[in-house]
Amino acid sequence: MSQTWQRDVPVFNVPIWTRPFKLFCGLGALGLLLVVYREIVGLGPASGMNDAYAWGIWKTFNTMVLTGLGSGAFAIGIAAWLFRREKLHVVMRTAILTSFLAYAFGLAMLGVDVGRPWNFYWFFFPWHWNLHSPLLEVAVCMTVYASLPLFLENIPAVLEYFYDQRKDLRPTIEKLEKVIVKGFPWVVSLAYVLPAMHQSSLGALMLLGGTRVSPLWQTPFLPLLYVWAAAFLGFAFVTATLLFSGVIWNRPLDLDVLAELNSITTWLIGVWLVFRLVDLTVRGQIVAAFHADLNAFLFWLEIAFLVYAVWILRDAGSRRSPRAMFYGAALATIGGMLYRFDPTTTAFQPKPGAIYFPSVIELLISIGFMSIGIAIFIFAAKVLAILPAPSALWHTMEEYKSRQARVRPFGYKTGAGQYATGD
Amino acid sequence: MAITRRDLLHKMTTGGAAVAAGGAVSTVALAGIAHAEEEGKLPPQAVGMLYDATRCIGCKTCVVACTQANGLTPDTRRDPLHQAPADLNNRTKTIIKLYKPVDGKEEFSYVKQQCMHCIDPACAAACMFGGLKKDVKTGIVSWNGKLCVGCRYCEIACPYNVPKFRWEGFNPEIVKCEFCKDRLAKGLEPACTAVCPKKAVIFGPRQQLLDEAKRRIADNPGKYYQERVFGEHEAGGTQVLYLSHVPFDKIGLPTLGDESIPHKYLKWQKRLYSYLIVPVGLYAALVGTIRKNWKSHEEHMQHEEKTTGLRAQL
Numbered sequence: 001m002s003q004t005w006q007r008d009v010p011v012f013n014v015p016i017w018t019r020p021f022k023l024f025c026g027l028g029a030l031g032l033l034l035v036v037y038r039e040i041v042g043l044g045p046a047s048g049m050n051d052a053y054a055w056g057i058w059k060t061f062n063t064m065v066l067t068g069l070g071s072g073a074f075a076i077g078i079a080a081w082l083f084r085r086e087k088l089h090v091v092m093r094t095a096i097l098t099s100f101l102a103y104a105f106g107l108a109m110l111g112v113d114v115g116r117p118w119n120f121y122w123f124f125f126p127w128h129w130n131l132h133s134p135l136l137e138v139a140v141c142m143t144v145y146a147s148l149p150l151f152l153e154n155i156p157a158v159l160e161y162f163y164d165q166r167k168d169l170r171p172t173i174e175k176l177e178k179v180i181v182k183g184f185p186w187v188v189s190l191a192y193v194l195p196a197m198h199q200s201s202l203g204a205l206m207l208l209g210g211t212r213v214s215p216l217w218q219t220p221f222l223p224l225l226y227v228w229a230a231a232f233l234g235f236a237f238v239t240a241t242l243l244f245s246g247v248i249w250n251r252p253l254d255l256d257v258l259a260e261l262n263s264i265t266t267w268l269i270g271v272w273l274v275f276r277l278v279d280l281t282v283r284g285q286i287v288a289a290f291h292a293d294l295n296a297f298l299f300w301l302e303i304a305f306l307v308y309a310v311w312i313l314r315d316a317g318s319r320r321s322p323r324a325m326f327y328g329a330a331l332a333t334i335g336g337m338l339y340r341f342d343p344t345t346t347a348f349q350p351k352p353g354a355i356y357f358p359s360v361i362e363l364l365i366s367i368g369f370m371s372i373g374i375a376i377f378i379f380a381a382k383v384l385a386i387l388p389a390p391s392a393l394w395h396t397m398e399e400y401k402s403r404q405a406r407v408r409p410f411g412y413k414t415g416a417g418q419y420a421t422g423d
Numbered sequence: 424m425a426i427t428r429r430d431l432l433h434k435m436t437t438g439g440a441a442v443a444a445g446g447a448v449s450t451v452a453l454a455g456i457a458h459a460e461e462e463g464k465l466p467p468q469a470v471g472m473l474y475d476a477t478r479c480i481g482c483k484t485c486v487v488a489c490t491q492a493n494g495l496t497p498d499t500r501r502d503p504l505h506q507a508p509a510d511l512n513n514r515t516k517t518i519i520k521l522y523k524p525v526d527g528k529e530e531f532s533y534v535k536q537q538c539m540h541c542i543d544p545a546c547a548a549a550c551m552f553g554g555l556k557k558d559v560k561t562g563i564v565s566w567n568g569k570l571c572v573g574c575r576y577c578e579i580a581c582p583y584n585v586p587k588f589r590w591e592g593f594n595p596e597i598v599k600c601e602f603c604k605d606r607l608a609k610g611l612e613p614a615c616t617a618v619c620p621k622k623a624v625i626f627g628p629r630q631q632l633l634d635e636a637k638r639r640i641a642d643n644p645g646k647y648y649q650e651r652v653f654g655e656h657e658a659g660g661t662q663v664l665y666l667s668h669v670p671f672d673k674i675g676l677p678t679l680g681d682e683s684i685p686h687k688y689l690k691w692q693k694r695l696y697s698y699l700i701v702p703v704g705l706y707a708a709l710v711g712t713i714r715k716n717w718k719s720h721e722e723h724m725q726h727e728e729k730t731t732g733l734r735a736q737l
Contacts, residue, residue, distance in 0.1 A: 006727075007736050044590025051512060051587050054578035081713050086723070093736070115573020115588065115595035122552040122570060129552065132685070132693055135576045136551040156737040163734070177737075184737070185717045189709035193702055207688040208549050208580040211677075220691065351584055391731055 002320065005090045005254035005388035008157070011381050012397045014249060024375035031368010034361050035112050043115060047362040052354030053345070055113075057366050060344035062109035064202050065337050066370070067142070068226075070102025071234030073150060074195035078231075079264060081188055087257050090388040094245075095238045096153045097386050101373040103146040109369055110139065134204035141198035149191035156180060157384045200227040206343045212350050214295045215285040217343035225276060229336050232268035235261055236309070236332035243326040245387050252390055255320050262313045262325055265332055269310050273303070295347050298338065305335030465542055466562035469662055470602060471629030472616060473636055474535050476667040476674060477646065478623035481519055481533040485615035485624060489517045489537075492603055492614035511536060513589035516600045517615055522674050532667060534674035535624055537615070538585045538600035539654065540564050540662035543683035546577035546586055555586070555597070558604075562629075562662050565601040573597075582658060582679055629662050636666055659683025 038046035049056040072095035080088040111117050122128045123140065130136050156177070163173045203226025206213050219225070239261045246253045280286045289296050309332035316324030345356065358366070381387050487506065490497050497506040498514040508515040517537035524530070544564050546555045554571030557564045566586075573595050577586040589595045603613035611617065616626035625632065636652040644650075646668060653665035658679040665676060672678055680687070695701050724735035 006731070007733065039593055042590060042592040042595060043588075049590070051510070051578060051590075052584070054575035054588060081716055081720075082709070084716055084719075086720075089720070113574075115575070116568070116571055117573070119552065119554075119570060119572045122572075128570065130548075130550055131696060132689060133549050133551050133576070134689070134692065135549065135574060137692075137696070139551065160734070160736065181721075181737070185714040186710055189706055189713050192709055193706045196705070197702060201692070204689070204692050205576075205579075207692075208545055208576075208684060210545075210582055210679075210684055210688060212582075220688075223692070350579075385736065391733065394733060 002255040003252040003390045005252075005257055006391040007090065007389070007394060008093045008385035008387060009389040009393045009397060010383060010385050011245075011249045011251070011387060014382065016379060016382050021375060021378050024371040024378070027364075028368050028372035028375055031365045031371065034365050034368065038112065038361065038365065043113075046359065046365075048357050048359040049362075050354070050356065052351045053348075053356030055344060056356065056362055057345075057358045058109045058113040058362065061341060062366055062369060063106040063113075063138075064205070064344060065340045066102050067106040067202070068199070068230045068233040068336060068340050069237040069333065070099040070106065071195060071199060071230035072096075072238035073099035073153065073234070074192060074199070075231040075234035075268075076238060076261070077188060078192055082192070085260065085264075087260055090254075091238060091242060091257060091261070093157055093386045094242055094388065095234070096150065097157075097377060097380055098238060098241055099234070100146065100150045100154050101376055103142060103150060105369045105373045107139075107142055107146060109366070112365065112369075134201045134207070137201040138198045138205065141194050141201065145191065145194040145198065149187050149194065152180070152183075152187050153191060157380075157386060161384050195230070196227055199230040200224065202226050202230075202340075206348070209343075209348055209350075212348060213343050214288065214347035214349070215283070216280065216288050216295055216299045217347045219279050219283060219285075221275070221279050222343070225272065225279075226340065228268070228272045228275070229339055232265050232272060233333060233336040233340075235265040235268060236329045236336065239265065240326060240329040240333055242387070243322055243329065245381065246322070247326075249381075249387075251387060252393070253322055254388065254390075255322065255325075257388070258322070258325055259317045259320065262317055262328065265329070266310045266313045269306050269332060269335075273306060273310075295342075298342050298346055302335050302338040302342070305331050305338065309335055465629065465660070466558065466560055468560050469542075469562040469629040470607070470626070471540075471632045471662045471664060472537075472602075472613070472624055472626055473632040473664045473666070474624045475636075475639070476532045476534055476623075476665070476669070478621045479519070479533040479535065480621055480623070481521060482620065483519045484618045484620060485535060486515070486517055486519055488614040488618040489600075490514070492606060495598075511585060511599075512587050513596070513598045515587075516598060520675065522669060524673075530669055532669045532674055534667075534676075535615070536583075536585075536675065537663065538564060538602075539583050540600075540602065541658060541683070542660040542662065543658075543685055545580040545582060545658075545684035548685035548689060549576040549580035551576070561602070561604075561607070563602045563604050563607075564599075565604060566597045566599065568596060571597055580684065582677055582684055629664070632664055636664055639666060656681040659686065 034046070043049060047056050047058075073092070076088055076092065076095045079085045080092060111120070114120075123143070129140065159173050159177060162169050200223035203223035206218070207220075207222055209218070211218070239258060242258065243253070245251065277286070280289070289299050309328050312324055312331065313328035316328050487497075489495075490506065493516055495514045495516065498508040498512060499506055501507050501509060508518060511518055517535060520534050520536060522532045522534060540557075540562060541564070542562070544555070544557055547553075547557050547564060550556070551572060551574060552570045554567050555564060555577055556567065573588075575588055577597060578584075578588060586597050586599045588597060603611070606613060612626040616624050619625075625635075627635075633652060633655060640647050640650050640652070648667050648670055653667065653671050653676050654661035654663055657676075659682065665671065667674055667676075727733075728735045
């Protein structure tokens with residue numbers, strides 16, 4: 001059943017303290033505990049990293065890949081605000097929250113990964129910046145992005161919660177909202193320039209790896225391909241999140257909005273694939289794709305995921321099948337993640353014979369940080385208006401009385417219990 | 424730099440966030456330009472080392488002398504009786520390796536490895552706050568623990584796999600050859616060149632050593648591989664030079680081309696960010712467009728509020 005998403009509504013009819021939520025919290029706590037261990041014993045005993053593979057999954061996966069998934073606020077925001085896809089505004093809060101969590105924990109992992117984090121205070125002395133270092137560009141730009149535009153974009157949903165919960169705060173909140181509304185165009189513009197900068201710089205990171213990165217990935221266009229991959233990853237991941245949340249919390253789906261998200265995703269992937277293959281051919285490195293080795297296998301795996309995703313998504317659009325839409329979005333996400341992960345690890349050969357495999361502690365910390373992100377998302381979706389729904393659901397929620405009384409009625413009535421129905 | 428630190432601080436305290444951001448941006452832009460002018464040029468008093476693989480007898484005296492001069496703990500982790508590291512590591516700033524083909528050919532060669540002190544070093548280009556920096560006078564690339572955040576990007580960037588990380592402990596360090604700069608300050612030469620019994624590795628101004636290397640090639644036709652000096656042009660040139668009778672790639676010296684790594688791989692990055700013109704221009708264009716779109720969206724939201732009776736959501 002397709003319904004129209006009109007506004008964001010909290011998930012109000014389920015308890016917060018569920019079993020999966022406890023599991024994510026537990027994994028998160030374990031991860032944080034292991035971070036303490038890592039800080040005491042050092043990186044060597046805690047991780048599988050070595051002098052050849054000096055970067056492990058904390059940087060290459062949690063920072064470099066997962067912030068790609070967190071590019072929904074950037075990519076969908078550009079579609080909504082710049083290209084005026086009005087339909088997409090309703091999913092912006094989902095995009096903004098997932099992006100914020102991906103960035104916040106990507107940055108936190110960067111902090112865990114570096115050996116001398118106390119020296120980060122040079123961040124506040126710009127004349128010490130080496131602006132030509134792609135990693136500095138990433139660290140500075142991501143920190144500014146996550147703590148200013150992305151953080152501010154998340155504020156309205158929180159203000160809305162307090163508006164409904166605390167009548168005494170309403171005048172203050174209305175004043176604050178006016179300020180936010182005034183500054184909003186300036187903030188969202190910054191929210192598109194900064195990710196364009198650091199998502200491309202993430203690609204530039206491996207440029208300095210030079211010929212030690214397989215020619216299937218190493219290209220002068222790596223920054224462009226990375227930022228473009230971030231765009232379709234953002235779309236695909238938000239689509240998958242919307243569909244998954246819709247299924248587990250039994251929320252109505254708006255297949256028109258989802259189909260629009262999917263069609264933009266397919267176009268983004270299509271253009272990206274053509275560019276990638278043309279670049280490989282022009283550089284004459286396409287032959288490396290026909291060697292019988294791991295790199296060639298992973299290259300074709302990545303291409304296969306993305307081509308299959310495009311095929312499924314186009315089909316899902318015409319059949320209007322949410323299940324196919326979810327599979328397509330998930331496949332696109334995996335394909336894009338592979339692309340962003342491979343040049344940092346499997347396709348990076350710093351020294352013959354060198355190997356890297358993450359240690360158990362390394363994996364648990366990585367999983368722990370992701371779990372905290374997921375736990376916060378679950379919590380936020382139940383307390384704040386994050387996930388899109390028809391307006392009717394908002395009215396249902398207002399009449400809903402939870403035994404735990406954790407979620408209280410939101411919104412306000414115009415007249416004496418009279419709602420305009422919208423359409 | 425046109426804007427001094429004092430100016431910047433003044434602006435930060437008095438002018439509010441916007442001015443501070445502007446000040447920071449222009450300072451960075453200026454710093455970036457100053458940096459771009461300096462790079463890729465041989466420093467005036469560039470020191471150097473010349474290693475001649477045909478003279479080396481593999482005695483490893485240099486390895487031991489390096490450990491002593493730099494106050495390192497001898498690396499006996501592989502073999503408790505001998506200082507026998509497998510590669511450069513956090514206790515080994517220089518190492519002697521042996522190339523010996525298994526197919527029974529006669530030729531073999533020793534090779535000494537340590538930091539090449541590139542003229543345009545990739546490690547320093549990668550370094551976030553200048554923890555690794557090339558000295559403007561001597562050209563020595565050295566590490567400063569006060570500026571290093573321990574990100575290990577230098578290890579990813581160095582084409583010779585030189586910088587090494589101390590993986591144990593809460594207070595790790597980057598370890599690499601720093602040309603015994605403390606000894607140089609005392610008027611001594613680096614420990615490895617001082618002790619070499621065969622003068623296989625010698626110390627001197629880079630230009631002088633390059634002339635010496637070319638003289639050796641001219642005096643001994645056919646002796647040296649390709650009759651050329653490794654490091655004269657490789658990846659923009661290095662201050663440590665190599666002569667060898669076996670192919671350079673056999674003794675771990677990669678084929679890199681003449682363009683320096685930072686210039687080759689980061690030139691577009693630098694152009695895009697120079698003066699921050701592109702990002703600022705992009706921002707201005709976006710603000711213009713989004714403010715226009717914002718107005719129609721606001722009208723749309725007000726209309727929604729009127730028809731549904733629910734507060735609009737941003």
